[in-house]
Amino acid sequence: MSQRRGARMIAMATLVVMVGLLLVLVNASPNPSENADSPLLGQPAPAIETTTLDNKQFNLARRKGSWVVLNFFNSTCVPCRNEHPLLLEFAATEALATDKAELYTVINDDSDEAVAAYFQTFGGDWPKLRDQNGSIAISFGIAKVPETWIIDPNGYVRLRIAGQLSDGLLEEQLSALRSSFG
Amino acid sequence: MMITKSKVKQPTVWVVMLIIVGLLLAVGASRDGGPRTQQERVDAISKRLACPTCQGESVYVSRASASVSLREEIARQVGSGTRSDDQIVAYVEQRFGGQVLLVPRSSGLDALVWALPVAALICALVGLISAFRRWKVSATAEISDAERELVQKALDDF
């Protein structure tokens, strides 16, 4: 291989690599999309056995037969507080339904007192589950709060909503899942 | 620069030195580093996982609360002694998704990140070898008859 041709090949190769790099960088988006994906979707929900703030036992397996909505919550997290009224509305609507979905709050990295005080002030009488050591959050793969999960009556994970709920989103998603559930 | 023709620096001495090095390396490399503490096992596992909220830092490095609770969970599982390192990593991956793995998998597109440096190394070695060979060839250049005539003519004119 002559020196000229070798040099030209190297120059060409460098140019190709540079153009490729530029294309990749131009395409790179600074906003990684919020992935509501999870490897747990369509899988049996991870086991949860814990106590509620009222010191009653809670076992997720026992809730089979009903739709279960888990909301991961922290009393200082701003989007959690923002979505709280929507959860109150949801709970009120479900209370009147025949096949009512059960709403549970999973406490994330927060003290019992703070959560109890929050619910005292802002309302919401559904059970709040303690998460000792954060193991429930880890078994669901929760990195940031708030997150809302829907589990079907057979105990399978059907939906994950990451981030603050928007108006009517939870009701809409749940009714879609209900109608497709046979 | 004078090169002392010392007997000590003969090739045989170097062979002996190489053998000594080989022996030392063999002794050291086969040695066990000692039992790992539980904390060291936790550290090793958390170095293989990425913090789910930080995008880039490992669970070992990150001080975020998600990392802290992950480290605690890993510590719990290590403490219970039921799972191996790989099983614990798989446990976390099952829940948080593939993006939590810090070591790219060796299959699919991810394998490129391991393969490309090796390919680059091979290209580099091939390039170096061919360059050296080319230089050796040009160092022993042939003189053509026309060039000899030219030189002869110039000498005659001089």
Next chain:
Amino acid sequence: MLASNGVSGPLGRALLLVGIVGAVFGALAAISSARSQDQKIVRLIPRFALLSFVAAVSAFATMEYAMITRDFSLEYVQKVGSTSTPPLYNFAAVWSALEGSILLWVLVLSGYTLAIVFWLGKRLDDLLSRWAMAVMFIVEAFFFLLSFGPASPFKAGAAGVFDGPGPNPLLQNHVLVMFHPPLLYLGYVGMTVPFAFAIAALVTGRLGEGWLLATRRWTLFAWGFLTVGIVLGGWWSYEVLGWSGVWAWDPVENASLLPWITATAYIHSVLVQERRGMLRVWNLSLLVSTFSLTILGTFLTRSGVLNSVHSFSESNIGPWLLTFFAIVVIVSIGLIGWRGDRLRSPGSIDSAFSREGAFLANNVLFSLFAFVVLLGTVFPLIVEALQDRNIVVGAPFFDRMTMPIGIALLTVMAIAPVLPWRKASGELLRDRLFWPAWCGIGTLAVCVAIGASGLAPLLAFGLGGFAIGSALRQVILATRRQGWRGLVGRTNGGMIVHVGVILIAVSLAASNSYTRSQELDLAVGTAANFGGHTFELVKYVEQIDARRSAVSALIKIDGGQAYAPAITKYTNLGINVGTPSVKTGIFEDLYLTLEPPVLKDSGKARIKVFIKPLVLWLWIGGGLMAMGTVLAAFPGRRRRPTAPTSAMLPVGDNDNEEAVGV
């Protein structure tokens, strides 16, 4: 605090506009004087350099004034300023976020431009100097434009704001934040200088060695500061972040390392060009790569495409930087291709076992190193572009890939200093490498004797000893011959830098392989043991002020001095930051962190103890590198009598011979 007066914003922007004008007209003056040889226009160049420098200093001062007086009319001060930040950290807060850091870049770059003008003095008459000034002005204009437009720190903020969150708590912890960014920038931005001269050489076609020699000290200066900046970054990571490591292969760290790698390759490879006129394309490519990598690195870390612990907020600065990067790369490759015929070297490398051969191998190794780091850093972007999925390439990849490269570099460092130019015989090598090799064997034997294990670290230790032997051999021979002058000059200073590098490599090998850690539950009165040391909790100490409340646990190590790892809560941000406490020793550091939950009234504490071997050697190595760089900047044995700017390139020209050591 003084009420916001609303003047800083417009004043700052006006000053930046002046700077843009100065840089643009400076570039025009330089280019037109280069083409037309007009003497009157040449005299304008220093004036425009001074104008843009004064504008940059004033703009920076305006920003600092706004920060110090807590002028919350500016959006930037709203972002990183706070009434409760101490003055020192407040001053440094200016460069804690994107806009201020670009302003700092402008300041440093305009300083370099002015300094180059002064240094050139009468040599501005030379065509090559004028083109170099043109390039410097163009780059300066670009950054002024960035600071005026998309990354403006002088934008007016929302009305009615009277306090801010202050800089990130991690940047309020340690005084290093005053030094690390400016020093790093002195290095990073300083790489513009050799780049400008390289472009000038390509444009004028004067590709002889003169311009390399002339800019040698500038390159060394920038490289030295870049090295110190990177080492200080590692020190900060160790002392402040609390994970007990010095390098996490974080994208921002990689962005600073990449130009360092190519610049290091350059300062070695340039010796071959000076001595034998070879490797010209390599040197130009390395210089161009160094500068391009500084721009690419800035893009990767400032545009928000990759997030890291250094994360600056996103802004629309990305497309600007990317475009500039593309222009730099295309223009440089184009120029090198255009001048290709003049770049062919008159000589060739006779043997692989020669100093030229070693430097060529060195270039290849460093290029491979840069390739691996760059690949790992951008690979997540590639995967995202092709498969729309997020992956992370973390420390395990980089550690595994760079380890063999490190071993190879140690080997080259061991052998290369004794290699003569042109050709080495086996006999010569055996003679010169004899004692260094025994240094290596001795080191290896000692390590095996004290119980070290693992092939990779042992190889590193053995080769490290070998390489230190080679380096010291050179220095000892030189001092024997020349006395104290044997310590200065390029070769000898370089050998001291090598010793520093080897100490760093050995330290990293040791701490990567032999760090031990344990979590200990302590109670007042009872001591816990780990790694041959005892740890005893004395008491908790609390420190509360307006800004933060810190709880530290006083731990007595081996019954002696007490060390206080702490957890600090920053009240107005709600963030907890852990601060480690380190007992430094010659052979090992004891690194303590306090683990949550902190129960300060219980008399109990949970701490994590890391035993990190040889960390002190890392800082000693860094210091040696800095010292060696200063020594290398001194003139060598004989001053070069040739004129610093190059003549037109005749074929086979071997001007500028320099005998530097043997």
